[in-house]
Amino acid sequence: MMTYVVRRLLSMVVVMALVALVVFIVARVVPGDPAAVMLGSSATQSDVDALRRQLGLDQPLITQFAMFVRDILTGNLGTSIFLNQPVLDAIAGRAQLTLLLAGMSITISVLIGLPVGIISAVKRGTALDQGVIGGAMLAASLPSFWVGLTLIEYLAVKVHWFPVSGFGPPGASLWEHIYHLVLPSIALGLPNSAIIIRFTRSSMLDVLGDDYIRTARAKGLGLGAVVIKHALRNALIPILTVIGLTLAVLIGGTIVTETVFGLPGAGNLIVSAVLRRDYPVIQGALLIISGIYVCINLVIDLLYAVVDPRVRY
Amino acid sequence: MTQSRSLPSAAGRPMSPSRRLVRRLFRRRLVLVATLVLALIILASLLAPWISPFDPKRMDMVHRLQSITAVHWFGTNEYGQDVFSRILTGGRISLSVGLSVAALACVFGAIGGLLAGYVRRLDGPIMRLTDAMMAFPDILLAIALMAGLGSSLVNIIIALGIVYTPRVLRVARAATLVLREMQFVEAAKALGVSPWRIMVGHILPNLSSPIIVQGTFVFAYAILTEAALSFLGVGAPPSTPSWGNMIAMAQQYIGQADWLIFCPGLAIVLTVLSLQIVGDGLRDCLDPRLQKTS
Numbered sequence: 001m002m003t004y005v006v007r008r009l010l011s012m013v014v015v016m017a018l019v020a021l022v023v024f025i026v027a028r029v030v031p032g033d034p035a036a037v038m039l040g041s042s043a044t045q046s047d048v049d050a051l052r053r054q055l056g057l058d059q060p061l062i063t064q065f066a067m068f069v070r071d072i073l074t075g076n077l078g079t080s081i082f083l084n085q086p087v088l089d090a091i092a093g094r095a096q097l098t099l100l101l102a103g104m105s106i107t108i109s110v111l112i113g114l115p116v117g118i119i120s121a122v123k124r125g126t127a128l129d130q131g132v133i134g135g136a137m138l139a140a141s142l143p144s145f146w147v148g149l150t151l152i153e154y155l156a157v158k159v160h161w162f163p164v165s166g167f168g169p170p171g172a173s174l175w176e177h178i179y180h181l182v183l184p185s186i187a188l189g190l191p192n193s194a195i196i197i198r199f200t201r202s203s204m205l206d207v208l209g210d211d212y213i214r215t216a217r218a219k220g221l222g223l224g225a226v227v228i229k230h231a232l233r234n235a236l237i238p239i240l241t242v243i244g245l246t247l248a249v250l251i252g253g254t255i256v257t258e259t260v261f262g263l264p265g266a267g268n269l270i271v272s273a274v275l276r277r278d279y280p281v282i283q284g285a286l287l288i289i290s291g292i293y294v295c296i297n298l299v300i301d302l303l304y305a306v307v308d309p310r311v312r313y
Numbered sequence: 314m315t316q317s318r319s320l321p322s323a324a325g326r327p328m329s330p331s332r333r334l335v336r337r338l339f340r341r342r343l344v345l346v347a348t349l350v351l352a353l354i355i356l357a358s359l360l361a362p363w364i365s366p367f368d369p370k371r372m373d374m375v376h377r378l379q380s381i382t383a384v385h386w387f388g389t390n391e392y393g394q395d396v397f398s399r400i401l402t403g404g405r406i407s408l409s410v411g412l413s414v415a416a417l418a419c420v421f422g423a424i425g426g427l428l429a430g431y432v433r434r435l436d437g438p439i440m441r442l443t444d445a446m447m448a449f450p451d452i453l454l455a456i457a458l459m460a461g462l463g464s465s466l467v468n469i470i471i472a473l474g475i476v477y478t479p480r481v482l483r484v485a486r487a488a489t490l491v492l493r494e495m496q497f498v499e500a501a502k503a504l505g506v507s508p509w510r511i512m513v514g515h516i517l518p519n520l521s522s523p524i525i526v527q528g529t530f531v532f533a534y535a536i537l538t539e540a541a542l543s544f545l546g547v548g549a550p551p552s553t554p555s556w557g558n559m560i561a562m563a564q565q566y567i568g569q570a571d572w573l574i575f576c577p578g579l580a581i582v583l584t585v586l587s588l589q590i591v592g593d594g595l596r597d598c599l600d601p602r603l604q605k606t607s
Contacts, residue, residue, distance in 0.1 A: 018445035026457050134343075137593070141585035143537055145544050146560060146578035149567060157568035252450020256541050270453070274460040274547055282457050290448040 005302065012298055016291065017069075023286045024068055027279050028061075039081075051081075072287065078280035082273070087284035090269060097167055097265035101181050101188070101257065102250045108189030109196050109246055114239070116193075117200025121208060122227055132197065140194035144253055148187035148260035155183060165262035184261045188253050192246050199242040203235040210234075237304055244300040248293040337598045344594035351587040354580075358404030365398035369554060388572040390562070396572065399554040400580050406555040407536050407584070410469055414535035417474030418481045419528045423520060425478065426485020431493055431512050440486070443479040451476050451538055459547045469539055469548055476538070477531045484527045485520050492516050522599035529592035533585045540581050556581050 035051040036043065052058050055078075056067050071078065077087040120132035156164040162183045168176045207213065208231055216226045255267035262268075266285065273281035339345040357364065372394060382388070388396050429439040446454070458472035492498060493516065501511050542548030543557030551558060556577045563573035 014441055015444045015448060018441055019448050022442075022445050022449075023457075026454075026461060028461075137589050138582070138586055141533070141537075141582050141589060143540050143544075143557075143560075143578065143581055145541060146574070146581065149560065149564065149574050150578070153567050153571060153574065249450055252453045255450075255452055255456070256545065259545055270456070271545055271547075274456050274545075277460060279460075282460055286449060286453065286457055289450065289453055290445075293448045293450070 008298060008301060012294055015294055019290045019294070020069060020072060020287065021065070023283050023290075024065055026286065027283050077284035077287065080273070080278055080281045082276050082278045083281075087280050090281060091266050091284060091288060094264060094266040094269050097177075097181075097263055098251070098254050098258070098267055100177065101184055101254050101263070101265065102247065104178065104181055104185035105189035105192070105250045105253070105257075106243070106247050108185055109193040109250070110243060112190070112193040113196025114200055117197045117239075118204055118227065118232065120197070121201045121204035122223070124205060124208075132201070136194040136197040139191050139197075142191045144187050144191050145256050145260045147190060148184065148257055151183045151187055152261070167263050167265075181263075184257050184263060187260065188250055188257045192250055192253065195242055195246055195249075196239070200235070200239050203238040204231060207231045207235045240303060241300050244296045248296050251289055251292060334598055338594050341594055341597075343590055347587040347590035347594070350583060351591060354404060354584050354587070355408060357401055358408050361398075361401035361405055365401050366395060369394060369398040369402040388570070388576070390559075390570075390573055396559075396576055399559060400556070400577055403554045403556045403559060403577065404580065404584075406466065406549060406553055407539060407557075407581070410466065410473070410539045410549075410555075411532045411536040411588075413470045414473040414477060414539075415528045415532040417470065418477040418531045419524050421474070421478045422481025422527070423485050423517065423524055425482040426487075427489055427512050427517060427520065429482070430486040430489025431508070431516065436486075439482070443482055446475075446479045451534070452541055455538055455542055456545065456547050459542060464547055464550055466549055466553070469542060473535050473538055477535060480531060481524060481527045484523050488520050488523045489516055492519050522595075526592055526596045526599060529588055529595060533588035533592065536581065536585055536588075 035048045035055060035057055039047055039051060056064050059067070075088065077091075079085065080087055080090050083090050116132055116136075120129045123129050151162075152164055156162045163180050166180060168180045204227075208227075213226060213231055216230050217223070221230075254265060255270055257263070258265045258267035259271050269281065270285045272278075273285070339348070361369075390396055390399070425439055425443075429436045429443075449457075455472050455476050458475060459468060462468035462472060498511060498515055501515050506515070539548055539555065540557030540560070543555045544561045546561065549555040549558055551562075559577040560574055563570065563577070566573055
């Protein structure tokens with residue numbers, strides 16, 4: 001087990017190093033001089049030169065990459081050009097909203113996906129099952145921003161059940177904030193529940209065909225008990241994986257949803273950074289979000305061992 | 314989702330493989346319907362300049378923000394432009410972006426997957442790089458690339474092509490790993506065929522089914538992601554009536570003009586849904602596990 005954890009950590013380091021390389025390359029695909037692009041057309045040549053020196057753009061690429069990695073390792077993600085604030089602080093200041101939104105969305109995805117997937121597997125081949133498959137496919141085809149706008153249109157503008165946009169006044173209670181995030185998390189969670197429905201269904205189908213399920217049923221155990229206690233436990237591993245992956249997708253999805261609902265979160269920060277070409281913020285966001293994704297993957301892999309004693313390393 | 318279907322008995326060969334595939338694909342009525350819907354959408358977009366009831370650019374301030382009527386099937390926008398005609402024109406953009414992205418991802422995914430799966434030395438580096446690329450959510454990597462490249466249709470295709478290549482690559486590699494152990498590859502090796510020719514001549518043709526299936530899904534995802542990028546303002550330039558742009562513009566009229574948001578969205582959903590159903594149907598027919606190499 002210990003060697004597995006170490007090996008897994010090492011491969012995570014390799015992937016993160018490559019992620020850093022990808023981020024570095026992405027930030028350098030800018031045609032022309034990034035410093036000039038960032039400062040806009042009104043900047044003087046000496047301003048551009050100063051920024052180039054500040055960003056280390058006057059150094060050879062290898063040196064630039066080494067500096068980039070050194071900065072990441074020391075926790076320095078640079079300073080936002082536009083906000084004049086360290087990137088880490090800017091993102092951390094908005095992360096609370098984004099994490100709350102992602103958390104609520106994944107809850108909705110799981111609350112829809114898990115039961116619907118299980119029922120559809122148990123009722124395999126029936127009209128209900130067909131309907132679920134079709135419904136999941138439809139959900140996966142919905143653009144989350146379109147769902148968001150439609151929800152705003154009907155539930156916030158026409159009937160005033162929910163606020164149209166925003167996160168509530170600063171200092172509002174947690175419940176107030178959660179209330180503001182109900183529509184956004186439906187808009188984000190609903191389309192993404194499709195993946196969980198599909199995986200739960202196929203994973204349950206694999207298990208439900210096993211002999212020990214038939215034995216349990218033959219013993220006279222009720223369907224409910226067998227499905228929940230015997231089948232679900234064993235079907236849970238692939239489902240856990242997909243829940244983890246969905247969470248990562250949702251974190252990316254907050255970028256769009258926060259824009260639709262005018263939420264001042266990290267996703268919103270990223271969009272405005274892109275529109276203003278604030279590269280340090282874009283780089284930092286890429287690094288942090290991919291870091292979260294890699295960590296989620298690690299946690300899932302390690303959870304395997306806990307959930308399933310058969311998994312040996 | 315894997316509905317394995319037993320192959321019709323191979324005794325005799327009454328039909329050509331492609332006809333047999335079509336027969337099997339359309340045995341499911343839903344797949345047939347989805348294919349027809351998709352064909353209709355593609356045809357309507359292709360013929361948009363000739364079949365649009367109005368010039369999509371013609372402004373008509375007298376009839377602005379009109380709801381759905383017999384004249385304007387999907388209503389009119391804030392400039393009095395006919396929404397139906399704009400959706401047809403927008404379809405040309407969304408569909409061509411989706412198709413180009415799928416083609417790019419399939420070509421580079423196939424090359425990368427083949428190399429990773431067949432050339433042992435390259436497997437590690439290619440797959441770690443793929444892992445790193447897939448550590449970014451699609452939309453985040455796409456907008457970061459767009460920030461660098463600048464917003465234009467070609468750049469969207471490049472950015473999304475980069476984002477979706479790893480998805481095809483993984484599938485191509487997995488299939489290559491299975492194929493390389495098969496007897497016909499062993500036979501080719503024994504005959505002294507060069508590794509290069511084994512890859513291109515023997516393995517690549519067998520990769521086509523999984524790649525086509527994956528390509529269909531990439532087509533669908535690319536349409537969704539392009540719409541999201543345009544909606545965020547980093548996709549197609551605002552003047553182009555792509556489906557995402559139309560929804561972004563309609564945002565200001567939320568609550569007073571439902572159709573402005575609903576109709577372009579419906580176009581996206583119908584297209585993506587049909588693509589997914591067709592992709593699923595193809596996968597059921599072309600399932601690599603059912604494939605017997607003849």
